[in-house]
Amino acid sequence: MPAASPSSSYWDQFLQPVTESLRSDGKPCLTGLHGAATAFALTLSARTLPTTSWLIVTASDEEAERLYDDLQFFHAMLGLPPDPLALFPEWETLPYEATPPLVELIARRMRTLHQLTDQAPTILVTSLPALVQRLLPRSIFSGVRWPLRPGDNVERDVLTARLLRLGYRRGSVVENPGEFSIRGGIVDIYSTAYADPLRVEFLGDTVESVRVFDTATQKSTTRLTDAWLLPARELIYPEGRSEGLAPLPPDAEWRGPDLYPSMATLLDYFHDRPVIVLDQPQALAEKAREFRDEVLEAYERHGRADEAQPYPSPDRLYHQWEEILGRIRPWPTLAMEPLAPPDGSWQPVAAFPVQSPTSIGLARRGTPFTETLATLDRLRSAGPVLIVARSRGQVDRLLALFAEHDLPATPWKPPHWTPAAQGGHKQPFYLLQGDLSAGFVSAEGRLSIITEEELFAKGLRHRPPPKSKTAAFLSSLEDLNVGDYVVHVQHGIGRYEGLRRLSVQDFESDYLILSFAAGDKLYVPLDRLNQVQRYRGADSHAPRMDRLGGTSWARTTARVKKDIEEMAGELVELYANREIVHRNEYGGDSTLTHEFEAAFEYEETTDQLRAIEDIKRDMESPKPMDRLVCGDVGYGKTEVAMRAAFKAVEHNRQVAVLVPTTLLAQQHYDNFSQRF
Numbered sequence: 117m118p119a120a121s122p123s124s125s126y127w128d129q130f131l132q133p134v135t136e137s138l139r140s141d142g143k144p145c146l147t148g149l150h151g152a153a154t155a156f157a158l159t160l161s162a163r164t165l166p167t168t169s170w171l172i173v174t175a176s177d178e179e180a181e182r183l184y185d186d187l188q189f190f191h192a193m194l195g196l197p198p199d200p201l202a203l204f205p206e207w208e209t210l211p212y213e214a215t216p217p218l219v220e221l222i223a224r225r226m227r228t229l230h231q232l233t234d235q236a237p238t239i240l241v242t243s244l245p246a247l248v249q250r251l252l253p254r255s256i257f258s259g260v261r262w263p264l265r266p267g268d269n270v271e272r273d274v275l276t277a278r279l280l281r282l283g284y285r286r287g288s289v290v291e292n293p294g295e296f297s298i299r300g301g302i303v304d305i306y307s308t309a310y311a312d313p314l315r316v317e318f319l320g321d322t323v324e325s326v327r328v329f330d331t332a333t334q335k336s337t338t339r340l341t342d343a344w345l346l347p348a349r350e351l352i353y354p355e356g357r358s359e360g361l362a363p364l365p366p367d368a369e370w371r372g373p374d375l376y377p378s379m380a381t382l383l384d385y386f387h388d389r390p391v392i393v394l395d396q397p398q399a400l401a402e403k404a405r406e407f408r409d410e411v412l413e414a415y416e417r418h419g420r421a422d423e424a425q426p427y428p429s430p431d432r433l434y435h436q437w438e439e440i441l442g443r444i445r446p447w448p449t450l451a452m453e454p455l456a457p458p459d460g461s462w463q464p465v466a467a468f469p470v471q472s473p474t475s476i477g478l479a480r481r482g483t484p485f486t487e488t489l490a491t492l493d494r495l496r497s498a499g500p501v502l503i504v505a506r507s508r509g510q511v512d513r514l515l516a517l518f519a520e521h522d523l524p525a526t527p528w529k530p531p532h533w534t535p536a537a538q539g540g541h542k543q544p545f546y547l548l549q550g551d552l553s554a555g556f557v558s559a560e561g562r563l564s565i566i567t568e569e570e571l572f573a574k575g576l577r578h579r580p581p582p583k584s585k586t587a588a589f590l591s592s593l594e595d596l597n598v599g600d601y602v603v604h605v606q607h608g609i610g611r612y613e614g615l616r617r618l619s620v621q622d623f624e625s626d627y628l629i630l631s632f633a634a635g636d637k638l639y640v641p642l643d644r645l646n647q648v649q650r651y652r653g654a655d656s657h658a659p660r661m662d663r664l665g666g667t668s669w670a671r672t673t674a675r676v677k678k679d680i681e682e683m684a685g686e687l688v689e690l691y692a693n694r695e696i697v698h699r700n701e702y703g704g705d706s707t708l709t710h711e712f713e714a715a716f717e718y719e720e721t722t723d724q725l726r727a728i729e730d731i732k733r734d735m736e737s738p739k740p741m742d743r744l745v746c747g748d749v750g751y752g753k754t755e756v757a758m759r760a761a762f763k764a765v766e767h768n769r770q771v772a773v774l775v776p777t778t779l780l781a782q783q784h785y786d787n788f789s790q791r792f
Contacts (some may be wrong), residue, residue: 136467138391138447139448141448147464158393171392173394205221205246226309227346229251229257232387233254233257248381250372253379254380256352263343264327267652282352286298301317309345310343312337315328316351332521469560482571502563503547510549515547526545526546531730601658607632607664612628613628614628628648699739705732713759716750721751
């Protein structure tokens with residue numbers, strides 16, 4: 117049976133003054149927002165105006181990503197399609213710096229501009245620095261987009277020229293957005309329009325098929341009936357310019373105003389006037405001042421370094437915030453403030469009727485779990501209580517925990533909007549998987565949403581996102597000093613000799629200079645930093661450098677491969693002998709185990725969960741466990757050990773934790789004391 121939904125009539129009635137004001141180009145201000153209530157209010161308001169686009173502006177990229185994630189959560193929770201949602205991130209680098217923007221960020225921005233150009237209603241979240249940035253003219257961006265379909269006739273030279281003009285770089289293997297390779301009748305293209313690369317198969321000059329493929333396995337997956345090739349860089353040379361066939365230099369994005377005097381803004385990409393949402397206007401004004409100061413400082417440091425070809429001034433790269441405000445002044449605009457309207461120009465609306473979970477006694481450290489459950493049980497009298505967990509495993513653990521405490525709980529299903537239960541009838545707790553920044557409680561709206569962090573008083577703590585393939589290598593020149601040893605993935609060990617600006621095919625660009633044995637030198641463009649990483653040896657002795665084109669690096673990798681194969685043979689023999697030994701096995705998980713695991717303050721990674729399950733399976737087996745858990749610092753090895761220790765102690769076994777130093781012993785003692 118689908119979950120009963122919180123009453124839509126109350127929320128629609130409350131937000132009606134907001135939506136009616138926006139329909140007439142008004143300036144309402146919504147206050148009293150806590151946690152993810154901002155995204156909740158925006159989701160409901162946008163649902164009321166389904167044919168209208170929305171542009172939501174936050175002060176920082178982090179706030180934009182958090183709000184975007186919350187919007188995704190509420191769209192999924194309410195069964196709304198996620199298609200209108202989009203995020204336009206800012207660059208992680210300031211202008212005039214030597215390091216170009218990450219290709220992953222450029223790809224995300226290109227997908228968003230592509231979505232806007234298609235003229236479908238969009239709910240777009242962005243930050244102030246991204247909004248004030250000048251972009252390619254919309255007509256240029258729209259004109260260079262290229263659809264590719266099975267049956268199209270495309271000459272290979274024409275395809276190559278088009279990709280080069282769009283900023284793609286040709287190589288032997290496609291690994292990152294903005295790369296392509298040609299192998300006979302197969303062209304691999306990592307289009308910025310998609311999260312995975314495309315494999316285009318030709319029969320002569322005819323496109324026979326377009327499929328998505330996995331870079332790790334090189335296996336094709338989904339077959340597409342059409343595909344889009346979008347720009348891989350945020351600068352496109354005008355048609356006919358000879359430079360369009362050469363690789364773009366790393367600083368190309370900063371040269372846009374020199375080619376296109378009439379640059380666009382994000383506002384120009386909307387096909388009609390969107391509803392503007394300003395998240396805390398006063399904070400936005402302060403951020404505008406701070407960001408402009410940062411850009412001016414960067415321009416003073418680096419903008420005039422090349423006297424022959426100075427960079428465009430900040431005013432040619434960015435709009436003033438006041439200019440943006442002047443342009444959107446006639447447009448419908450909603451201000452979101454936690455307390456009160458920033459000034460008298462806004463139409464105040466009643467404060468949003470929500471409280472933070474902390475205000476009713478949740479999310480407080482030291483509160484017994486049974487007391488937390490009693491508080492939640494009282495909330496059920498007013499309306500549905502939704503518990504949000506960040507993983508499927510945590511949802512299952514919480515369902516088991518509620519059952520062990522004789523409280524009804526069920527997974528949440530995206531509902532239709534129906535009246536909430538009346539007459540004091542208590543609905544079950546609803547559990548759903550999702551990523552929500554913080555919950556809220558509303559007695560008037562008969563709805564409570566609690567995150568697992570608030571349930572266990574963990575505090576909102578995110579694990580760092582997984583690093584991209586590029587970011588896993590050197591992402592900045594600051595990581596290297598002249599004379600440092602480095603490893604090039606193709607050529608082996610060399611030495612970093614500095615950075616030099618060179619002119620290649622009439623283009624000036626910065627290159628890393630690497631020296632190898634016999635005086636060989638290699639020049640690596642900055643957009644190929646992912647091929648170089650710092651050398652990390654087992655001792656302090658200087659390593660032996662390889663020669664360019666030599667065989668020493670190939671011999672080294674072959675020797676390592678052979679050693680690994682020999683070690684694997686020894687392990688096979690060892691495990692064959694262990695199969696005949698038996699011992700007393702441990703029992704399964706208990707209620708205490710579920711509570712202990714659910715109170716973990718982070719979301720477990722996939723590898724962490726796999727290690728925990730493997731260890732439990734070992735402990736519950738009659739065969740002796742022999743397992744090594746490897747992981748970098750900060751990736752959760754201690755929690756894996758704690759769960760194994762908890763299981764052992766619960767089954768009346770002793771646990772010894774051995775560490776190499778007294779300092780580590782103290783740290784582990786403190787960590788174990790906090791968790792146990």
